[in-house]
Amino acid sequence: MIEVSLPNVKFEETDESVRLIWRETLYADFDKKELQRILRRKYRVKPEIIVRDGRLFIDTDYPGVEKYLAIYIQNNLGALLRNRYTGRKVLYIHEGMDVPLLGYNAFGLIDRGTNLIQVRGVSGCNLSCVFCSVDEGPYSRTRKLDYVVDIDYLMKWFDDVARIKGKGLEAHLDGQGEPLIYPFRVELVQALREHPNVSVISMQSNGTLLNDKLVEELAEAGLDRVNLSIHSLDPDKAKMLMGMKSYDLEHVLEMAEALVNAGIDVLIAPVIIFGVNDDEAEAFIEFARKIGAGKRWPALGFQNYVPYKFGRNPTIAKVVPFKEFYAWLRALEEKTGMRPLVLKPSHFGMEKREFIPLVFRPGEVVKAEVVLPGRIEGEMLAKARNRLIEVIGTKAEVGDRIKVRIVRTRHGIYIGTEV
Structure with missing residues (x-):
């Protein structure tokens, strides 16, 4: 039996999944059958995957299996990460x-x-x-x-x-x-x-x-x-x-x-x-x-x-x-x-200091690249001039290049609407 070891990680087991908890605050669920499938395809073995006391084990002595599975988990972790407290992606x-x-x-x-x-x-x-x-x-x-x-x-x-x-x-x-x-x-x-x-x-x-x-x-x-x-x-x-x-x-x-x-x-x-x-x-x-x-x-x-x-x-x-x-x-x-x-x-001890210079002015129309989805429906995040812009009321998708009219710049928080 070999342990799969990852830093700042503990594991839990559900009926069909292995849950990885990273640094106490984030988690990712990996389908147990899928983990077994990738090992079978790579090594022609059928090991059982076991979670015990927060640790992950593979019931095999085949060399290199644990490193391969650890790399697979790390490579796929980003796409599966969720907030442990909100359950959101x-x-x-x-x-x-x-x-x-x-x-x-x-x-x-x-x-x-x-x-x-x-x-x-x-x-x-x-x-x-x-x-x-x-x-x-x-x-x-x-x-x-x-x-x-x-x-x-x-x-x-x-x-x-x-x-x-x-x-x-x-x-x-x-x-x-x-x-x-x-x-x-x-x-x-x-x-x-x-x-x-x-x-x-x-x-x-x-x-x-x-x-x-x-x-x-x-x-x-x-x-x-x-x-x-x-x-x-x-x-x-x-x-x-x-x-x-x-x-x-x-x-x-x-x-x-x-x-x-x-x-x-x-x-x-x-x-x-x-x-x-x-x-x-x-x-x-x-x-x-x-x-x-x-x-x-x-x-x-x-x-x-x-x-x-x-x-x-x-x-x-x-x-x-x-x-x-x-x-x-x-x-x-x-x-x-x-x-x-x-x-x-x-x-x-707060004192006034000069603002970081604004890079947009209200009413200005700028070309921007959509880089991230926003937190609420109809909101996307676009970048231009090395700043983020919260674009509201848009149907644009990540990767789109759009024109944005800046409607707010207060305290360097930029809000705009798609033109």
């Missing part, structure tokens, strides 16, 4: 694809004219929050695929951006979903920590995928702060808001304390839906105090619920004007003594 973006990492909102890098750079290595989420602004998670009705960006390619583009933006940068790991489903999460933090232009590394997270081992790894890699999305301290209400019956509030609260104990600062970041969880504001403040959150930065970042065109907008949500929301925060400051609750960029 994954497009793995690497240098050989020559896909720009500036211009699109779901992956890559985003510059909003400050010393903070948003770093998005992955799309997708393990939760389905009822107020999600981008309709993410396992129960999404609009998102049809996910992206993962190779870490070396991501860092290559980050280096180019950092040279333009200068020193004293904050690299903020966020995304349309949960950054911890990125398969190279620890390695990314380590690479950013070693970058000479990066001073602060922060991350947005719902905390559910954290465990003691991962917390220690992130701390050792150099993560400075986690903006932790906790929206209720009541277990049942939290499950409702997070959209998952499996949501374990107690675990997330334990991980919040573990982060602080490991030397990673925590900012508790609830989305406040008035009439639903605004009455928990003081409890959030007390919890933040209890665990010692906010050592270098504010301990809390209350967010006002805002409906979005392509998000989930629950009927339970009451929309409150921001003027009223900020008055509510100031009243909380006076009542609890917790300051600041009305947050400013200066609280995070």
